Amino acid sequence: MESRSNYWLVAPSALIFCALFIAPMAFFAVLSFWQVEYFELSTEPTLANYRDVFANYWRVMGFTVVVATATALLTTALGFVFSFLARFRAVEWAQALLFIVLITLFGGYLMKIYAWKTILGNEGVLNSALLALGVISSPITSLLYSPQAVVVTLMHFSLPFAVLPIYASMRGIADSEVEAARDLGAGRWPILSTVIVPRCQSGIVAAFSFVFLIVGGDYVTPLLVGGKLTMIGNLIAPQFGAQFNWPLGAAMSIVMLAAAVIVIYLFRLLVALWSRQ
């Protein structure tokens, strides 16, 4: 095939990408330097929004980074165990396990969060089941509207995003590599830490990044299962609705993305250090 025509084939997709991603994101970045005055956008460039974010919203931003880091670490670990199981421990079940991950990836974002609300409530599924079984005598009230509820819910719908990249890189490890390490006398943990983890570096970092970004920008989960908990998404969303302060919302989004880039970079360094030891 002539190579020129290959670029023409990609053109429609590239056009959608440029018109609906590059252009809006560029506009969004510019927007963050504008201000709203009397319900009108003023295009005078200013750093006021960024100052506002660092002066008044650093607490929420910090909390979001903590929740996102914790969730991303836990979910990446779970994703690693799941992939390990499918790749090395239950090879005959790998297809079925992956099938479950894929069907939960493509469907039910809002429904999953809502389901956790009905599971964890005072009169919810878990409490009523434990009461009926006689395990507890009065409902556990601290399940819903807590940081734990937020983290569990976020882990649940982001787990498929962690499994897929890690499993993909584990599939690249040949059985012979693991066997060679074992023949050379390596035990279970050394094999895991010096053979498998280093070979999954890119998958692990991709998993962490996916989960961190999903969590960092989520506002539906804190609203439904977090009670009074506020993450940065809960402050960004209303700026584009009732609060009408697009520039502030844009600045918050950009600071959040910058924080994500820094955390992901640090995590990458950590994984690289581990792999080099």
Add this chain to the structure above:
Amino acid sequence: MSARTNILWAVVAVAFIVFLLSPIVLLVVFSFTSRTLTNFPIEGLTFRWWQEMVVTRQFWPSFANSLIIGSCVAVVSAAVGTLAAMGLAGMPKRRASIIMGALTLPVMLPPLVLGVSLLSFYVSLGLKLGLATVIPSHLLFAQPFVILIVHARMINFDHRVVESARDLGATPLQAFLTVTLPIIRPVVIGAALIAAALSIDDFIITFFTIGTGNTLPTLVWGMIRTGLTPSVNAIGTLILLLTIGSTVIALKLTRYRG
């Protein structure tokens, strides 16, 4: 490996499956149970919530919107995504993976950021929010999945069959329609179904780019925010049926496994 570690891993596997699926299964179950509270014990089964669902104000228009948006996104993203996947398959590997990485960026970004940036962009351009702004927005995050799935098939494609068609005098278009397309058709249909599932499932980007209308997820959102009624479980089950149903068919067709 000892029997004990085998049992341990079996327990881990079951725990994962329960964790991943039980919320979804419970949602479906409670759309058929008789009590108003979604909890145990289950006293009886009923279709009441499904009957309530179909008479909910806004249900039919939302359902129609979801189907219209889902099918438009499926058709358009399958078309442009397949073209792009074919183009990428013919490029040097490194360049193809850079372009693919760029096109996948919208999926990496939090949907909230994508949603609000599209909202402010459309409004600043003076566009009226509605289905016409939702559909292109969905294309943005649906097309990378189509490209990935079809590309995975195209790199294993035997180009000699197309070359023989060309040698026998077929134009590039004829060769595509009579040789390439019939071979990759199941994968393209599967990719289109994944795009439809993603589109029907999307809440956040739709919420910000639809203006005043509703789709099934935004309708559910409104209902959750105003109070819990079990007919939310029925609509949720319907959404799951549409999205997971098309995903299952798609996975069968494409044999795609990540």
